[in-house]
Amino acid sequence: MSNSSKKIGVIGSGLIGRSYTMLFISAGYRVTLYDILPEQTQSAKKDIWEQLGALEREGLLRGTLTRQQQFDLISTTQNLEECVKDAFFVQECVPENLEIKRSVWFKVDKLVDNNVILSSSTSALLPSVISEGLEYKNRFIVSHPTNPPFYAPATEVVPASWTDADVKEKTIALLKEVGQVPVVLNKEIKGFVLNRIQYSILGECYRLIRDGVVSPEDVDTIMSQGLGVRYAFMGPWETAYLNANGMLHYGELYSDMILGIQQDLGPPERMEGPTLEAVNEAMRKLAGPEETIPARRQWRDRRLTALAKLKKEMDKADGEGSK
Ligand SMILES: NC(=O)c1ccc[n+]([C@@H]2O[C@H](COP(=O)([O-])OP(=O)(O)OC[C@H]3O[C@@H](n4cnc5c(N)ncnc54)[C@H](O)[C@@H]3O)[C@@H](O)[C@H]2O)c1
Known part of the structure; x- marks a missing residue:
């Protein structure tokens, strides 16, 4: 049929x-x-x-x-x-x-x-x-x-x-x-996997702004020019694996340090008030005021299209199909 x-x-x-x-x-x-x-x-x-x-x-x-x-x-x-x-x-x-x-x-x-x-x-x-x-x-x-x-x-x-x-x-x-x-997912869990990861990132980004460590624009730079560049084609585990000689070596080198930083992250917080307003102001300068968001979405989608095309070509060249 x-x-x-x-x-x-x-x-x-x-x-x-x-x-x-x-x-x-x-x-x-x-x-x-x-x-x-x-x-x-x-x-x-x-x-x-x-x-x-x-x-x-x-x-x-x-x-x-x-x-x-x-x-x-x-x-x-x-x-x-x-x-x-x-x-x-x-x-x-x-x-x-x-x-x-x-x-x-x-x-x-x-x-x-x-x-x-x-x-x-x-x-x-x-x-x-x-x-x-x-x-x-x-x-x-x-x-x-x-x-x-x-x-x-x-x-x-x-x-x-x-x-x-x-x-x-x-x-x-x-x-x-x-x-x-x-x-x-082997079992149901609040937020599933994608949003648990996404909101963990957002939570820490929020705390960094609230504590005056870095500007909202620079948080976005860390992602778009740093972590995100790799994440466009590999996950955090493969990233870690390649950052040392395998996972066990990565653990030997960094597990203590990672635990120490994780223990320093702080409890969840509701995003609101002056910190949220400051982020909004920064995004208005970076991405344009609210009324220009539809145009900026089109800009995003053009980039996503170009990226999808590149990934498809590279997968084909690697013989990896749709990986
Ligand atoms: N937008 C995202 O980024 C995204 C990503 C993944 C999953 N989702 C999920 O997908 C679902 C839909 O989100 P969306 O972004 O498409 O929302 P949307 O607001 O764009 O579309 C919802 C549509 O449902 C219609 N609708 C409302 N009540 C209805 C009813 N009783 N019967 C039939 N149609 C009805 C509305 O008229 C509207 O056209 C949500 O559960 C959302 O969480 C959204």
């Missing part, structure tokens, strides 16, 4: 709903995109058409189908039943609010059967908390993408304790098929 006879329902057509739609159509799946706001699905289609065009121009369109062939696989609806009917996979992308998510999933639960996969894009809500009480909670899983998914393919896959094994396996297979790189 070709993918074009298989249907995926996407609920919510904002930033992430659009991205997932683009990923699924790249592998030839039919997608029915649903939103409570009709103008959202309309603007999603326009946006997807433009994004597909830009990807095609850069040679970054995924799969073998043309822009038009991919686009023709999308239909939109304002009817939830139409969205999920006959879908083998449902990807929910509604706002990060437990009440909204549970209300959507309880409606979907009444419209599906035990063969479907029910997947949420939530960034931090636990799958067991969203799916508790659903008749088909055994079919529920989280597939949390990194934004923007087309250029940052790592996707956290988080099953609840009651998720069927085949749901996990099929979700991983689908994500790989559309070009994502799934990372499976």
Whole structure:
């Protein structure tokens, strides 16, 4: 059976709903995109058409189908039943609010059967908390993408304790098929992995500003001209491994020092008040005032596109495929 006879329902057509739609159509799946706001699905289609065009121009369109062939696989609806009917996979992308998510999933639960996969894009809500009480909670899983998914393919896959094994396996297979790189969590944990790491970084960056150690601009320089340069293609463990003669040697050299610094880091703090205002002022100078953020996002996305292209070329040259 070709993918074009298989249907995926996407609920919510904002930033992430659009991205997932683009990923699924790249592998030839039919997608029915649903939103409570009709103008959202309309603007999603326009946006997807433009994004597909830009990807095609850069040679970054995924799969073998043309822009038009991919686009023709999308239909939109304002009817939830139409969205999920006959879908083998449902990807929910509604706002990060437990009440909204549970209300959507309880409606979907009444419209599906035990063969479907029910997947949420939530960034931090636990799958067991969203799916508790659903008749088909055994079919529920989280597939949390990194934004923007087309250029940052790592996707956290988080099953609840009651998720069927085949749901996990099929979700991983689908994500790989559309070009994502799934990372499976062995158990659910607040913030999953990506945001635990991201917020640890943000927390220490905040303390360094509050304590007057360094300016907000210089914190960003340390990341963009230092740590981040390596992190664009290798993780902290490989970085450490290469910074000594292997991990055990790294431990001998640095474990005491690292422990000492970690013990000095200080407790978590809410980001607010004068420190947050100072960071905002610095970012207004660095990235432009708030009203210019959409233009700056386009600047970011051009760079991400160039980086994705470079990584693809280098992977090809290394014979590493999509690593
Ligand atoms: N934006 C990110 O960087 C990012 C990254 C990873 C995961 N996520 C997660 O993805 C999910 C969606 O985030 P987003 O950034 O796309 O949000 P968004 O605000 O861009 O889009 C949400 C969409 O859901 C629609 N919606 C609201 N209530 C609805 C309902 N009851 N039924 C159907 N549609 C409804 C809205 O009209 C809107 O179009 C959230 O859980 C978020 O945490 C976001």
